[in-house]
Amino acid sequence: xxxxxxxxxxxxxxxxxxxxxxxxxxxxxxxxxxxxxxxxxxxxxxxxxxxxxxxxxxxxxxxxxxxxxxxxxxxxxxxxxxxxxxxxxxxxxxxxxxxxxxxxxxxxxxxxxxxxxxxxxxxxxxxxxxxxxxxxxxxxxxxxxxxxxxxxxxxxxxxxxxx
Amino acid sequence: xxxxxxxxxxxxxxxxxxxxxxxxxxxxxxxxxxxxxxxxxxxxxxxxxxxxxxxxxxxxxxxxxxxxxxxxxxxxxxxxxxxxxxxxxxxxxxxxxxxxxxxxxxxxxxxxxxxxxxxxxxxxxxxxxxxxxxxxxxxxxxxxxxxxxxxxxxxxxxxxxxx
DNA sequence: GCATAATGGTTGAGAATGTAACCATCAACG
DNA sequence: CGTTGATGGTTACATTCTCAACCATTATGC
Numbered sequence: 001x002x003x004x005x006x007x008x009x010x011x012x013x014x015x016x017x018x019x020x021x022x023x024x025x026x027x028x029x030x031x032x033x034x035x036x037x038x039x040x041x042x043x044x045x046x047x048x049x050x051x052x053x054x055x056x057x058x059x060x061x062x063x064x065x066x067x068x069x070x071x072x073x074x075x076x077x078x079x080x081x082x083x084x085x086x087x088x089x090x091x092x093x094x095x096x097x098x099x100x101x102x103x104x105x106x107x108x109x110x111x112x113x114x115x116x117x118x119x120x121x122x123x124x125x126x127x128x129x130x131x132x133x134x135x136x137x138x139x140x141x142x143x144x145x146x147x148x149x150x151x152x153x154x155x156x157x158x159x160x161x162x163x
Numbered sequence: 164x165x166x167x168x169x170x171x172x173x174x175x176x177x178x179x180x181x182x183x184x185x186x187x188x189x190x191x192x193x194x195x196x197x198x199x200x201x202x203x204x205x206x207x208x209x210x211x212x213x214x215x216x217x218x219x220x221x222x223x224x225x226x227x228x229x230x231x232x233x234x235x236x237x238x239x240x241x242x243x244x245x246x247x248x249x250x251x252x253x254x255x256x257x258x259x260x261x262x263x264x265x266x267x268x269x270x271x272x273x274x275x276x277x278x279x280x281x282x283x284x285x286x287x288x289x290x291x292x293x294x295x296x297x298x299x300x301x302x303x304x305x306x307x308x309x310x311x312x313x314x315x316x317x318x319x320x321x322x323x324x325x326x
Numbered sequence: 327g328c329a330t331a332a333t334g335g336t337t338g339a340g341a342a343t344g345t346a347a348c349c350a351t352c353a354a355c356g
Numbered sequence: 357c358g359t360t361g362a363t364g365g366t367t368a369c370a371t372t373c374t375c376a377a378c379c380a381t382t383a384t385g386c
Contacts, residue, residue, distance in 0.1 A: 007276055008185055009201075010295050011178035013222070017302045018171040033372080038172075051335060059176065064373075066336060088334040088381045113170055117301075124297045131294015132173050134287045138280075139180045196342075214365060227343075229366060251351045251364045 021112045030105050035060055035068035037105075040094075043078065044102045048093035050083075077101055174298075184275045193268050198223055198231035200268075203257075206241065207265045211256035213246075240264055 026037040038058045043049060049057070054065045069092055072078040077098030080090040094102065117125065189200040201221045206212060212220070217228045232255055235241040240261030243253040257265065280288065 006272075007280065007291075008178065008181040010299070011174060011181055014295065014298050014302070015171065015174035015178040018174055018298075022171055035372095052333085059179070061374075062335070063337085063375085067372090070336090086334080086382070090335080109169075117170065119301060120297065127290075128170075128294045128297050131291045131297075132177065134283065134291050134294075135177050135181075136173070138282060139177070198342090215363085224344075225365070226345085226367090230342090233366090249352070249364085253365080 018113075018116065021116055022109055025108045025112055026105055029108070030101070032105075033068065033071070035064040036071055039065060039068040039072060040077070040098070040102050040105075043092060043094045044099065044106075048081075048091040050089045050091055052089070054092070072098065181276075181279065184279060185272055188271045188275055189268055192271070193264070195268075196231065196234070198227040199234055202228060202231040202235060203240070203261070203265050203268075206255060206257045207262065207269075211244075211254040213252045213254055215252070217255070235261065 023034070026032040026034070032040065035058070038060065039054055042054055042057045046053075051062060051065050051069060054069075055062050058065060069078060069080065073080060073092075075098075077095055078092050079095055080092045083089040083091060120128070186197070189195040189197075195203065198221070201223065202217055205217055205220045209216075214225060214228050214232065217232075218225050221228060232241060232243065236243060236255075238261075240258055241255050242258055243255045246252045246254060283291070
């Protein structure tokens with residue numbers, strides 16, 4: 001059988017399964033698209049980020065980031081301020097309302113993930129983490145432990161989209 | 164940091180990274196969408212399949228399967244024949260041209276995947292496989308080893324789509 | 327300095343997708 | 357049998373995404 005042992009297929013399948021439960025939370029309960037949710041999370045983790053920095057962190061194509069930022073700004077959850085040195089860039093940051101919104105969504109997301117993984121033993125969790133860590137090192141994921149990108153300042157180009 | 168250790172995020176990220184290279188093959192080089200490619204693979208592995216069977220195997224929503232089948236039929240890669248007993252169902256199967264097309268694409272896909280994983284040692288590959296297998300058991304993936312769905316004939320409802 | 331290229335970010339057109347509604351057929355039940 | 361409900365599959369409409377082009381601004385080369 002060709003497809004079942006095929007790594008991209010397995011990862012896409014599992015990504016879909018794990019995203020199913022959490023998607024309902026940010027989407028149906030809080031009216032956020034996935035790009036908006038990811039941008040929200042990343043802005044909550046940093047004081048302010050430019051669109052390019054968000055593209056690398058999210059990771060998503062710049063058009064999706066741009067539209068997500070516009071939507072969040074229209075909601076009053078994000079403000080953008082131009083840079084003094086380089087007038088092309090804009091630094092986006094959460095407003096107080098945006099941070100409150102994130103703090104409302106976050107525990108629901110964490111609870112959903114925890115509930116999903118509840119049946120796993122400690123050893124199984126370790127196996128999952130180890131397996132994913134191998135792939136993250138392979139692709140030089142910025143936040144991965146043991147990745148080369150951490151020490152050297154230069155990161156890979158971010159991926160654009162799945163398919 | 165919230166997002167980096169968050170399982171759906173990690174899986175989506177890795178799914179995107181691993182899909183990047185292979186997507187270019189079926190998409191740009193062979194003009195197939197992802198639903199079309201997946202349907203093609205599954206039809207190549209079985210003599211004939213109904214749309215419902217494909218939905219369970221692919222796994223994708225029936226509208227995507229329906230449109231993928233129409234597109235492949237328009238290309239002359241697939242034919243559909245009505246069932247004698249139940250006139251609602253149609254059995255789709257690859258034509259000779261469809262099978263040839265698949266046999267052209269398959270080695271390219273396998274080579275791309277192999278090249279991607281080339282840097283990994285045998286032990287690392289085993290870790291990846293073990294980690295993914297844990298999650299596949301958790302979600303009762305039909306083809307997973309040790310999954311409960313294999314023995315019992317009843318399968319889970321397939322997931323619809325990521326987001 | 328002045329053309330050229332590169333970069334940050336946005337916009338628009340067309341394709342793909344999600345959702346729900348919709349036919350046609352079949353099964354269940356009175 | 358005739359109504360009701362389930363099932364296989366397609367279609368329609370609205371949303372989202374992709375891809376390319378496009379401004380504005382900043383770097384680079386001469």
